[in-house]
Amino acid sequence: MSFALVRSNSSERYRGFENDFRDISAYIESLEAPVYPYAVDRELASRGKEVFDNHCMRCHGSYGEKESYPERTIPIDEIGTDPVRLRALPVVYREGLKKSWVGEYGKLNTVTDPKGYVAPPLDGIWATAPYFHNGSVPTLWHVLHPEQRPVVWRRTEDGYDRERVGLEFESFDRVPRDIVAPAEKRMYFDTRKFGKKNSGHTYPNELDEQEKRAVLEYLKTI
Numbered sequence: 001m002s003f004a005l006v007r008s009n010s011s012e013r014y015r016g017f018e019n020d021f022r023d024i025s026a027y028i029e030s031l032e033a034p035v036y037p038y039a040v041d042r043e044l045a046s047r048g049k050e051v052f053d054n055h056c057m058r059c060h061g062s063y064g065e066k067e068s069y070p071e072r073t074i075p076i077d078e079i080g081t082d083p084v085r086l087r088a089l090p091v092v093y094r095e096g097l098k099k100s101w102v103g104e105y106g107k108l109n110t111v112t113d114p115k116g117y118v119a120p121p122l123d124g125i126w127a128t129a130p131y132f133h134n135g136s137v138p139t140l141w142h143v144l145h146p147e148q149r150p151v152v153w154r155r156t157e158d159g160y161d162r163e164r165v166g167l168e169f170e171s172f173d174r175v176p177r178d179i180v181a182p183a184e185k186r187m188y189f190d191t192r193k194f195g196k197k198n199s200g201h202t203y204p205n206e207l208d209e210q211e212k213r214a215v216l217e218y219l220k221t222i
């Protein structure tokens with residue numbers, strides 16, 4: 001909706017969209033996260049909940065019976081994920097958004113100088129690969145193993161990886177040289193490109209392999 005705020009759409013034209021936007025917004029608000037459709041090891045998941053509550057909850061909140069969501073913004077130097085998205089929206093632009101429909105004409109408490117990224121709620125996270133704001137990490141296993149994230153990867157047609165929870169993909173050292181057609185090149189996610197870094201969010205390094213395994217199982221259930 002905010003992308004419709006381009007100059008070539010006059011304010012009159014934009015106002016004409018607003019009833020539709022309200023309906024779309026209400027519809028989105030009404031959606032519930034889908035339940036993971038494959039097998040879950042409940043015992044492992046419940047151990048994972050404990051690990052999650054000790055290491056992840058302070059930023060991502062809690063799920064299940066006692067729900068909470070702290071909406072914390074983590075400074076860019078700490079989170080260390082790709083900074084382009086943060087810097088691409090200057091404060092004056094965010095102030096413009098605040099005054100527009102998306103900020104309910106200034107009525108919403110809009111942060112115009114966030115200095116980092118919000119730790120998002122993780123409801124239905126199994127279904128929303130690829131991960132991080134730029135979609136640079138194909139599975140939750142790779143979120144949990146920062147050093148092993150693929151540098152260049154390409155998802156398979158429509159494969160879902162139940163082991164690593166996320167997109168099934170092939171990994172490459174570089175985009176193959178014989179791929180030149182832009183439409184085909186775009187199928188490769190090259191994390192060395194501008195705005196596409198897969199770095200940062202190294203908090204899972206506090207966990208040992210068993211704890212990671214348990215958290216991965218738990219993440220299927222929230």
Ligand code: HEC
Nearest residue numbers: 055056059074079081117118119120131132133143203204
């Ligand atoms: C200090 C705060 C903090 C802690 C602790 C933390 N995270 Fe995060 N997490 C973030 C932020 C901020 C992002 C968004 C990063 C981005 O998109 O650039 C994020 C993103 C994620 C994502 C990707 C979300 C998406 O929609 O793409 C997952 C999954 C995740 N965290 C899981 C975890 C798990 C599991 C733990 C505990 C082992 C954890 N996080 C600990 C702050 C934190």
